[in-house]
Amino acid sequence: MEMEKRLTLELRNKKPSEVKELVLDNCRSEDGKVVGLSSDFENLEFLSMININLLSVSNLPKLNKLRKLELSDNRISGGLEVLAEKTPNLTHLNLSGNKIKDINTLEPLKKLPNLRSLDLFNCEVTMLINYRESVFALLPQLTYLDGFDADEQEAPDSDPEADGDALEDEYENGEEGEEEEDDEEEDDLDEEVIDDEEDEDDDLEGEEEEDGVDDEEEDEEEDGEEDEEDEAEEEHPCGVKRKRSLEDEGEEDAEDEEDDEDD
Template sequence: MEMEKWIHLELRNRTPSDVKELILDNCWSHDGKIEGLTDEFEELEFLSTINVGLSSVANLPKLNKLKKLELSDNRISGGLLVLAEKCPNLTHLNLSGNTIQDLSTIDLLKKLENLKSLDLFNCEVTSLNDYRENVFPLLPQLTYLDGHDPDEEEAPDSDAEGYVEVLEDDEEDEDEEGYNDGEVGDEEDEDEVGEEEKGQKRKREPEDGEMKTTK
């Protein structure tokens, strides 16, 4: 599906200013550019455009509140300077699986003063000698590169864990409600069956008595 149509569906009768998270993964962009996204999405904090055929981020609108941008598995090779102008408060940027080949392309990200995490997995630039040792000095604001800090310590995935915990809690609540409802229903059924059995016994006992007296 085309990106512009997908955005329309994602809105679900909301206004763009109501949207804080927008996932456009696996839709398609004409001419390798972002389409249908405007600066009306002024509250947007998370944008994901994984595998949408992007070759450029030039059409990205002004998104002052955007913090996390997913651009994995596209065809982006440069033009990253625009990110500092359009998304000045970006903290997490994922460019994994793009066609970034040299450090000069990455150097353009130094104007993203709030950038803490950068992912470049499966980009050609990662095969350069002393890749990690060179990137951290280029981008001194970075805390994590490809999920690890300069000492190779893994980044805590606190946001993802929190999201999973919320989902798990919701599922547990639903299961508990369903379980409790089932228990109540079973008890009611058992009570009904018990009453029926008692009634049948009460009915049978006199019959047995009558048969005995008849004999």
């Protein structure tokens, strides 16, 4: 895919001034030059042109806000003075896999005061004796070369500023999360207390209902017995009276017998 067509696709109906990041990897540039980019991309901060057959960056437009430039796996061998003119605020430059052979080829990068990271993996210049010491001496503003500083300490995966913002956001989110968790725990405790109180009330009501049922059953049993007696009297009044008379006569005979024995 040609570079201009790729640019049109990446814009997605946006204006060039609205674009902050632009990736044009693996498209083919015409004549080994940058084509289609203009100074209308005034807010561009990240530009990636990996493996697009670049021979030169001479056609690069003025991009004052550009900070990161990816140019790996091309055929650039020099002409880096253009970067100092067109991208004065560059902080990260990746020239890995290009045709950089001499330390002196990197000298124009001294005019990039904000350059902090430079990658030259798979360039012939990395085979030179004292390569790292020479580059750090040539570019004193540089912090990381090929991912490591002058003391062989590895570079972080991202910008410290970005990491700081991310940590701050994470800390704030963590505090908010803790507050939410505390609120949830308090709500849960309140709900548990309410549930316990409701359970106690239910238990008390259940006990009262059981007591009420027992009392009702006892009352019903007593009433049932009385009713049975009353019914028996109603059904056989004579029999009951006769029974009572016989009992009275028996008692009188017993008393008479006692009196005769005494005599």
